[in-house]
Amino acid sequence: MDPDSTSGASESTGAVVVPAACDPAQLLPPVLEGDDPGPQSLQEVLTAALTPGELEYLGHLNWADLSAEALIADPVLLKALVAVEPVMDTYKLDNECMEVRSADQEIAVEWMKTVKAVLLDVWPLGIPFYTCYALGVAAVPCIATILAVASLSSAKAAALPPGPYADPDLFKSVGCGPDARYIAGGTFAGEPIKPYCLDTTEVTTLKFLTWAPDLLAKMEYSDKCNGNYLATRGQHPINCVDWKEADAYCASLGKRLPTSREWEWAARGREAARTYPWGEEVGTCAVVASLYGCPEEGGTLPVGSKPLGDTLDGVKDIGGNVWEWTSTPGIFDQNPDEESYYIRGTGYNFSPDSYVQKTYEFLLVNPWHDRSNFKGLRCARSVSP
DSSP, X not given: OOTTSHHHHHHHTTOOXXXXXXXXXXXXXXXXXXXXXXXXXXXXXXXXXXOHHHHHHHHHOBGGGSOHHHHHHOHHHHHHHXXXXXXXXXXXXXXXXXXXXXXXXXXXXXXXXHHHHHHHHHSXXXXXXXXGGGSGGGGHHHHHHHHHHXXXXXXXXXXXXXXXXXXXXXXXXXTTOTTXXXXXXXXXXXXXXXXXXXXXXXXXXXXXXXXOGGGGGGGTTOTTOGGGGHHHHTTSBOOSOOHHHHHHHHHHTTOBOOOHHHHHHHHTXXXXXXXXXXXXXXXXXXXXXXXXXXXXXXXXXXXXXOGGGOOTTOOOXXXXXXXXXEXXXXXOTTOTTSOEEEEESOOTTSOTTOGGGSTTTOOEEEETTOOOTTEEOOOXXXXXX
16 A cells, blocks of 8 residues: 555544554453453542542542643642552553553543543532543643653652642532541641641441441440440440540541641631630530530530531531540550540530630540540541642
8 A cells, every 4th residue: 555645644634543452442441340450440449549529529620721730730630640550551561552552642532531431430420520632722731631641650650749739729628528628727836737637527326336336335334325325326426435446447437536736726717716616705505515504405416416616617516515536645644654645625524614615725635445425536637738
């Protein structure tokens, strides 16, 4: 065949001949379906690597309006790339496609089409996801980003220092997921504090005992333990748990206990430096779940029952209901050598107008094994800047 005829026409349109096994239309479906290269599909890899909030953040990102530089530095996108890259590389190595994948924009466009389909599967509600292929000329920066990403190995991607979120306002609104609040960083007591996610409510009895039903046996010592009344107190905060159980629960969710400083930073409304979580007024039964001074209440209440007591960021029950374990070690006066940790907040065992309701006034240290019926937990999670 004359090299200047048909093949020349093909080259003039920018088309690239791609080996069948490396054609994205054929390469990705088996990976997505979990048939090749292993038991995990890309969708499973993404959902395992990212939190629900991070998935929602990527699903809402309008990539067309963002620069290549902003996208390639986004910490959530980098996290996704590090997770997905080995899965893709396994297939490409098996089919000798490693040199083809970044050969042409046309391949990147097809890759993005499939990524869109994956993300729409991840978010059943059909959150719109704008991708390069639909945008024509305006897509050039986006395609450049995808090509740059395609050239990364997982090791290279992992080594890239993450920058700020490509859309920081979007991350603040959805990035912590539906059950947590984004707490912006700042300077606290002269020291920097990084942003983090904090559970909106204390961990409920139902959630905790669904995770570890065997621990119910350790709660039978007291009729004040909510676990003994799961049918009626499932939405009350879990209590009667020790520090190691609280720490393990948060870790099972990819979270952790907050530090004492993080707890107080959120309680005081960050720079607002509130005297009480809800503001400057002394507490009443309208803002705090308490046994004392609120005769209609016999102990804990379902989490979030006192919305007027919310913090500036919408964190609930920081005052009242149960004290909360933190990850900050402390010295227990009665036994200084014993492993102990700070607990923060107040339990239902203090009246709403007590001075201990203040965000900064009262810090207690308990030994790790203490499982008081006044004590529970909420979880936190670190986020990138």
